Amino acid sequence: MKFLSTMHSHCTYCDGKNTPAEMAEAAYKLGFVSFGFSSHSHLPYKAGYEMKMEKEKLYREEIQALKEQYNGKMEILLGLELDADSLYPDFKYDFLISSVHQLHTCDNWYAIDDCKEKFDKCIDAFGGIENLLKEFYSATVTAALRDNIDIVGHIDLVGKFNENNDYFNPNDEWYLKLVFTAIDTILEKRPDIVFEVNTGAISRGYRTTPYPDLPILKYLGEKVAKIMLNSDTHATDTLDFAYDIALEHCKKAGIKKLYRLRTKGFEEIEI
Numbered sequence: 001m002k003f004l005s006t007m008h009s010h011c012t013y014c015d016g017k018n019t020p021a022e023m024a025e026a027a028y029k030l031g032f033v034s035f036g037f038s039s040h041s042h043l044p045y046k047a048g049y050e051m052k053m054e055k056e057k058l059y060r061e062e063i064q065a066l067k068e069q070y071n072g073k074m075e076i077l078l079g080l081e082l083d084a085d086s087l088y089p090d091f092k093y094d095f096l097i098s099s100v101h102q103l104h105t106c107d108n109w110y111a112i113d114d115c116k117e118k119f120d121k122c123i124d125a126f127g128g129i130e131n132l133l134k135e136f137y138s139a140t141v142t143a144a145l146r147d148n149i150d151i152v153g154h155i156d157l158v159g160k161f162n163e164n165n166d167y168f169n170p171n172d173e174w175y176l177k178l179v180f181t182a183i184d185t186i187l188e189k190r191p192d193i194v195f196e197v198n199t200g201a202i203s204r205g206y207r208t209t210p211y212p213d214l215p216i217l218k219y220l221g222e223k224v225a226k227i228m229l230n231s232d233t234h235a236t237d238t239l240d241f242a243y244d245i246a247l248e249h250c251k252k253a254g255i256k257k258l259y260r261l262r263t264k265g266f267e268e269i270e271i
């Protein structure tokens, strides 16, 4: 099967390379049934990738115009990727992704996924990798349980620079317990929330496997959590990047069905 959809994409309204029109056209050419725009929402501090607050209205209008342009050809959905510290939007988006890219101490903000140097600084600021991981998953739970969150973004983004286990062993019992507890807490309150298998770090050359790591994906499968594929694309040439790898990853984890967001809601697809 082909998944032919992503709800996680970035365009020139935040840190993507292509305009919304270029992204939509490329998705249509690939035969996508649905395409979601999820620009990084604005933040109360400058991170560099966020959408400017004054651009948000224009963003909504431009995506709305594309919805009309592609009406009957491809479903376009208007969303946002909210950071842990994003101001909650006062507009009803078609969908919201909750992600944690930054953590803060009382006097500073630290990037989780920008580069190794900044990640190292973040570890120092939180007093070691174990403390940082605890903080990250705690923030992930709080952020995911905000009102009307549809999708939990890259739940183990904190492993972006850890593919060679340079920082921690992602198979260690203490680490998995931390992640599983976070998943349990989210699912207890929001059993319908959707977790993504995200190939963004593969397309950008940071990892060879999608988020989340296999033991985490297996656990989500055991918990019968809803799972979708997202490319977290930032350009027209990565709209369904590594979806073949993502599907294999899902099968290895014992996942038998995925959820794809359409205008009318999530639909189930057998894999």
Ligand SMILES: [Zn+2]
Pocket (backbone or CB within 6 Å): 081, 099, 101, 153, 154
């Ligand atoms: Zn993200």
Ligand SMILES: [Zn+2]
Pocket (backbone or CB within 6 Å): 008, 009, 010, 081, 232
């Ligand atoms: Zn993203």
